[in-house]
Amino acid sequence: MDGNGRWARGRALPRTEGHREGALRVRGIAEACIDIGISTLTVFAFSTENWDRPHDEVDVLMALIPERLAAERATIFNNDVRIRVLGEIESLPLADRVAVRTIVRQTVKHQALTLNIAFNYGGRSEILRAVRNLMRDGIAPEDVSEDLFASYLYTSDIPDPDLVIRTAGEQRLSNFLIWQAAYAEFYSTPTLWPDFTRDEFDKALATYRQRERKFGRVADQPRVVSDLISG
Ligand code: FPP
Numbered sequence: 025m026d027g028n029g030r031w032a033r034g035r036a037l038p039r040t041e042g043h044r045e046g047a048l049r050v051r052g053i054a055e056a057c058i059d060i061g062i063s064t065l066t067v068f069a070f071s072t073e074n075w076d077r078p079h080d081e082v083d084v085l086m087a088l089i090p091e092r093l094a095a096e097r098a099t100i101f102n103n104d105v106r107i108r109v110l111g112e113i114e115s116l117p118l119a120d121r122v123a124v125r126t127i128v129r130q131t132v133k134h135q136a137l138t139l140n141i142a143f144n145y146g147g148r149s150e151i152l153r154a155v156r157n158l159m160r161d162g163i164a165p166e167d168v169s170e171d172l173f174a175s176y177l178y179t180s181d182i183p184d185p186d187l188v189i190r191t192a193g194e195q196r197l198s199n200f201l202i203w204q205a206a207y208a209e210f211y212s213t214p215t216l217w218p219d220f221t222r223d224e225f226d227k228a229l230a231t232y233r234q235r236e237r238k239f240g241r242v243a244d245q246p247r248v249v250s251d252l253i254s255g
Contacts, residue, residue: 025046025049025050025067025068025069025191025217025220026190026191026192026193026194026216026217027042027046027191027192027193027215027216027217027218027219028042028043028045028046028216028217028218029042030042030192030216031045031046031216031217031218031219032045039081040080040081040084042218043081043084043085043088044084044088045218046217046218047088047091047092048092048218049217049218049220050067050092050139051096051099052221052222053065053220053222053225054105054137054139055103055222056222056225056226057137058103058105058136058137060229062137063137063138063183064137064138064140064182064183064185065137065138065139065140066110066139066140066141066142066185066201067139067140067141067142068142068145068198068200069085069088069089069141069142069143070085070086070089070111070142070143070144070145071142071144071145071146071198071199071200072111072144072145072146072149072199073146073198073199086115086116086120087120089116089120089124089141089143090116090120090123090124093107093123093124093127094123097127100127100131100134100139101131101134103136103137104134104135104136104137105131105134105136105137105138105139106131106132106133106134106135106137106138106139107127107128107131107139107141108128108138108139108140108141108182109124109128109140109141109142109143110140110141110142110143110145110150110178110179111142111143111144111145111146111150111178112144112145113125113143113144114144115144138182140179140182142200142201145178145200146199147197147199147200147201147202147203148199148202150177150178150203151177151202151203153176154173154176154177157176158172158173158176173203174203174204177203177204179201179204184204184205184206184207184208185201185204185205185208186208186209186232186237187208187209187210187211187228187229187232188200188201188205188208188209188210188211189211189212189213189225189228190210190211190212190213191212191213191215191216191217191220192214192215192216192217193212193213193214194212195212197210207237207239207240209232209235209237211228211231211232213227213228
């Protein structure tokens with residue numbers, strides 16, 4: 025969700041106001057997903073690298089998640105939205121941690137949309153965490169398959185992303201779902217995140233629909249052998 029700082033600077037506001045505005049924007053995109061039938065939306069709210077930002081900015085970013093979840097509680101429940109967190113929330117104050125864990129638990133059966141909030145998340149640290157847990161579980165090297173490895177990631181029970189959208193003209197993955205996004209389509213737009221409207225989202229989806237996804241194969245080749253047999 026890049027461009028919050030630039031959005032604020034363009035209005036002579038503190039950067040933190042850009043984050044507040046950006047946090048409001050998540051609602052519109054989540055509603056659009058439900059509308060369209062997209063089952064999973066993941067937003068990168070705070071990276072393991074964001075700790076290096078000025079203290080007041082970190083404080084605002086820390087407070088925003090519990091704040092927005094409380095403000096949107098009724099909407100989350102009325103719209104059957106499941107909340108999940110990818111990353112470690114230990115850094116949040118106890119009351120906020122409890123509030124986040126509570127809403128994660130209470131929405132576990134919701135089905136219209138899974139909203140993953142990547143918080144204190146980094147793809148590399150997620151992979152290291154998976155490796156450590158595999159070793160702790162005493163898994164033999166020859167038993168480590170891609171599926172088993174993926175089951176040790178935060179995203180164990182959700183599909184890999186089909187589309188990664190990066191706003192504010194950035195063209196990098198920046199440690200976001202680096203394992204899971206291996207075959208995701210990438211879309212970059214100069215639009216700043218707080219200006220990322222439903223129209224902008226529709227544009228991204230229209231571009232995605234035109235992409236030919238080959239997953240390393242040649243065009244028109246069936247995806248799996250069973251397709252070949254049944255086709
Ligand atoms: C990057 O923009 C944005 C962030 C580091 C934080 C984004 C977090 C939110 C919008 C809060 C999300 C809240 C919920 C409830 C999911 P930037 O600061 O790098 O902007 P710049 O590139 O213009 O400086």
